Amino acid sequence: MPKFYLTTAIDYSNGEPHLGHALEKIGADCIARYHRLRGDDVHFLMGMDEHSQSVIQAAARAGVTPQAWVDRMAATFADYWRRLHCSQDDWIRTTEPRHARAVAALLQRIRQRHPADLFEAEYEGLYCTGCEEFKTGAQIVDGHCVEHPTLELIPTKERNHFFRLSAYRDAVLDGIRSGALSVQPEIRRNEVLRLLEAGLQDISISRQRQPWGIPFPGDPQQTVYVWFDALINYLSATGFPEPGYDRLWPADLHIVGKGITRFHCVIWPAMLLAAELPLPRAVWAHGYVQWSGTKMSKTAGTAVTLGEAIDRHGADALRYYLLREVGFDNDGDFTWERFDARYTSELADTFGNLVSRSLAMIHRYRDGTVPRAERSVGSPFDRGVRDAVAVYGDWMKAHRLSDAAGQFIAIAASANRYIEEQAPWRLAKEARQAELDVVLANLARTVVRLAILAYPFIPGKAEAVWELVCRGLPLAPKSFDEAVLGVEGRTVDKPPILFPKPRLAPA
Numbered sequence: 001m002p003k004f005y006l007t008t009a010i011d012y013s014n015g016e017p018h019l020g021h022a023l024e025k026i027g028a029d030c031i032a033r034y035h036r037l038r039g040d041d042v043h044f045l046m047g048m049d050e051h052s053q054s055v056i057q058a059a060a061r062a063g064v065t066p067q068a069w070v071d072r073m074a075a076t077f078a079d080y081w082r083r084l085h086c087s088q089d090d091w092i093r094t095t096e097p098r099h100a101r102a103v104a105a106l107l108q109r110i111r112q113r114h115p116a117d118l119f120e121a122e123y124e125g126l127y128c129t130g131c132e133e134f135k136t137g138a139q140i141v142d143g144h145c146v147e148h149p150t151l152e153l154i155p156t157k158e159r160n161h162f163f164r165l166s167a168y169r170d171a172v173l174d175g176i177r178s179g180a181l182s183v184q185p186e187i188r189r190n191e192v193l194r195l196l197e198a199g200l201q202d203i204s205i206s207r208q209r210q211p212w213g214i215p216f217p218g219d220p221q222q223t224v225y226v227w228f229d230a231l232i233n234y235l236s237a238t239g240f241p242e243p244g245y246d247r248l249w250p251a252d253l254h255i256v257g258k259g260i261t262r263f264h265c266v267i268w269p270a271m272l273l274a275a276e277l278p279l280p281r282a283v284w285a286h287g288y289v290q291w292s293g294t295k296m297s298k299t300a301g302t303a304v305t306l307g308e309a310i311d312r313h314g315a316d317a318l319r320y321y322l323l324r325e326v327g328f329d330n331d332g333d334f335t336w337e338r339f340d341a342r343y344t345s346e347l348a349d350t351f352g353n354l355v356s357r358s359l360a361m362i363h364r365y366r367d368g369t370v371p372r373a374e375r376s377v378g379s380p381f382d383r384g385v386r387d388a389v390a391v392y393g394d395w396m397k398a399h400r401l402s403d404a405a406g407q408f409i410a411i412a413a414s415a416n417r418y419i420e421e422q423a424p425w426r427l428a429k430e431a432r433q434a435e436l437d438v439v440l441a442n443l444a445r446t447v448v449r450l451a452i453l454a455y456p457f458i459p460g461k462a463e464a465v466w467e468l469v470c471r472g473l474p475l476a477p478k479s480f481d482e483a484v485l486g487v488e489g490r491t492v493d494k495p496p497i498l499f500p501k502p503r504l505a506p507a
Helices: 019-038 051-060 066-082 098-115 165-178 184-196 227-230 257-274 306-313 317-327 335-366 380-397 400-422 426-428 433-452 460-471 477-485
Strands: 002-006 039-049 089-092 118-128 133-135 156-162 182-184 204-208 218-222 251-256 280-284 289-291
Touching: 002 019, 019 039, 019 066, 019 280, 019 306, 019 317, 019 400, 019 477, 039 066, 039 156, 039 335, 051 066, 066 089, 066 400, 098 118, 098 257, 133 400, 156 204, 156 218, 156 257, 165 184, 165 257, 182 184, 184 257, 204 251, 218 227, 218 251, 251 257, 257 280, 306 317, 306 335, 317 400, 317 460, 335 400, 335 426, 335 433, 335 460, 335 477, 380 400, 380 433, 400 426, 400 433, 426 433, 433 460, 433 477
Parallel strands: 002 039, 002 251, 039 089, 182 280, 251 280
Antiparallel strands: 118 133, 118 156, 204 218
């Protein structure tokens, strides 16, 4: 069983999660669920980034300690991801002892293998508390960080520990060019390559007298810089440095936002090379969820809360909308109008309608039992569905989640057209029983296939559909052939309304 270790970026603990966070987490969950369906041994990691100046500031505003604040935020984030059906196997927090041990161990490993790569020097620059990063000229527009234009940059000068990032420019560049470290989509790969080709500067990896963070090994007056600390979480969760960590490491896929590719595709690989550890196999950098063309951000505020979006049509519908409308490649807008339109036309009128009418006809014409119709397997319609399923698989393997979501809806649409073309009600009226059996068996098989294809996107509704036809059979890789090819003779339940159409006031 192939190992598949998948991670998301860990989230800052400085405020409530928003739709941008949700896109990343449900996209990663969609990929994790797909790999489980393929039979892979998936280990899916999510968590919280809890050491930063922004946490200190948020805790102070709330009148609580930083630890109390991050505990509150971790519970809030975890609750939202539960509501959105995220199926992570591990939840890491950078305040955990296992993470502190891994940070110290990685620094010690770098010091042992490449002692010249860690040194002390004085640093002076403009610091963005939103990014927790010193900014270069190219990252500043009109005196503000391009990612956090509402925040003031803080002039900072202090003596820090540094990492010799410049020494690894060529090795990281070679890794990406050769595909040993795959950076996707292509637009992000090209951005990272241009950054590397322009050359790298050594980076500060500690902060003086920061009261909240992991003490820098051998220098208790300094704490480990939050980004150097945070990146190591992917390794901490494997059990590093204890024996057996390489059962999971290297990571097969890091999923991050496009704004933090420099950390994940440049700094993180360089840290691993300095420690003589394997590089992750791939990084996927998704775009942003926007509202009226503007990035959703905790610092700038958002026009819609995550809770409101979940409550609109339910968690599955929000998962589907974000992955179908926004996608996992570029930026995309969230609007209530488009959300309602996708929900009604695609989930309710196409997928939900197909399930309802297919199973209702099996009850009406065959007392709820799928007829045995050997001619249905391999029929033109059946072959067309199987071909479309193969295309869905290609999209999923390429992380083209919007296209894959569109593909399972397209299959449902084709099945609805098949019903109109074959007119089962006419076949029943004319007593063409063998032809009717073929149509009903084809529809039952298609409903089962669609439950499988929909599962990574809308797991709650997909499981409900699966149970209507395959009650008692696990939704797992080994059951696929048995469920799809052995559907004849199974008793199906009467379908509920899967996607109710509420009366909605304009948002």
